[in-house]
Amino acid sequence: MAPPTTLNAAPLDIVEVNQKGVKHQSELAPYQSIVTPSSISTIPIINLHGLDDPLTKASIIKAIDKACTDWGLFLVVNHGIEESTIEEMLECVKAFFTLPLEEKMKYMARDLTIPVDYISQPNGTLREVLRHQGRPTSDEIILLWPSKPSNYKDAAKAFLEATWRLAMRLARAISEGLGKDEGYVEGTMEDGFQYILCNYYPPCPNPQQALGMGPHTDQCHMVILTDNVDGLQLKHIGKWVTVPNVPGALVVFLGTSMEKASEGRYKAAEHQVMVNEKTARISLAVGNGTEIKGLDARLHL
Numbered sequence: 001m002a003p004p005t006t007l008n009a010a011p012l013d014i015v016e017v018n019q020k021g022v023k024h025q026s027e028l029a030p031y032q033s034i035v036t037p038s039s040i041s042t043i044p045i046i047n048l049h050g051l052d053d054p055l056t057k058a059s060i061i062k063a064i065d066k067a068c069t070d071w072g073l074f075l076v077v078n079h080g081i082e083e084s085t086i087e088e089m090l091e092c093v094k095a096f097f098t099l100p101l102e103e104k105m106k107y108m109a110r111d112l113t114i115p116v117d118y119i120s121q122p123n124g125t126l127r128e129v130l131r132h133q134g135r136p137t138s139d140e141i142i143l144l145w146p147s148k149p150s151n152y153k154d155a156a157k158a159f160l161e162a163t164w165r166l167a168m169r170l171a172r173a174i175s176e177g178l179g180k181d182e183g184y185v186e187g188t189m190e191d192g193f194q195y196i197l198c199n200y201y202p203p204c205p206n207p208q209q210a211l212g213m214g215p216h217t218d219q220c221h222m223v224i225l226t227d228n229v230d231g232l233q234l235k236h237i238g239k240w241v242t243v244p245n246v247p248g249a250l251v252v253f254l255g256t257s258m259e260k261a262s263e264g265r266y267k268a269a270e271h272q273v274m275v276n277e278k279t280a281r282i283s284l285a286v287g288n289g290t291e292i293k294g295l296d297a298r299l300h301l
Ligand SMILES: O=C(O)CCC(=O)C(=O)O
Pocket: 197, 199, 213, 218, 225, 227, 231, 232, 271, 272, 273, 283, 285
């Protein structure tokens, strides 16, 4: 068996980021002074193959603990979610956002009791977002999810269930990395809440002058995210670092309740989103956390 590996992403230095079309720091607006020129700034990519093998588990747990401590964000490969499950969900979400506006508007929540919502251009951004609960769920809730494209409900159910299983595996690994019982974090997620934000960012002719989403942290234990192109940025030691879109990898980052569960050892990842001049970007951000009930759950979306 191959030893577990903690691969390092290519250094996010100015040259590499420039090759991706982002301008030099001095040409950017202040909030986009983003580039970390140091080659030591490499976002960890953790290979989860071997996480269930007693021989290799400890070193993977150590790598996860280090990534959580140093970054609050890491990429995972061999994460156990089928490529086809992710692809189908991305395709469904893309198809949803290409529907006519009046069709999408059917999902605008009329009141706070409805656990599905579509918003066009929140806070003056160009973004569109479809968001809904993944857990707890029921046939009645799933009925409210988009009916177009026709496979949306099945694709979302499969994707969200697989994502929750991955969140549980990571919760166990994180607990051990914290020196606690394996079930420490998982125990707080027994009747846990899960939500998905499907974000669509159209191309923007002046990407230097706009942000897809401003700086924030998310209120959950961990977000598991996939996208079709770079755009997500993490604040790391005072600088914005672009999180690379690595084929086959998922992004994992910590939310505010994990900061609390870790008694401050880990920090919630502050992040923002850049827009792209040429390419529309879709991201699926799945928040996984503790139980949240009733109206609070709806407000949390
Ligand atoms: O689009 C992204 O990469 C991040 C989205 C995000 O931060 C969110 O939905 O809370």
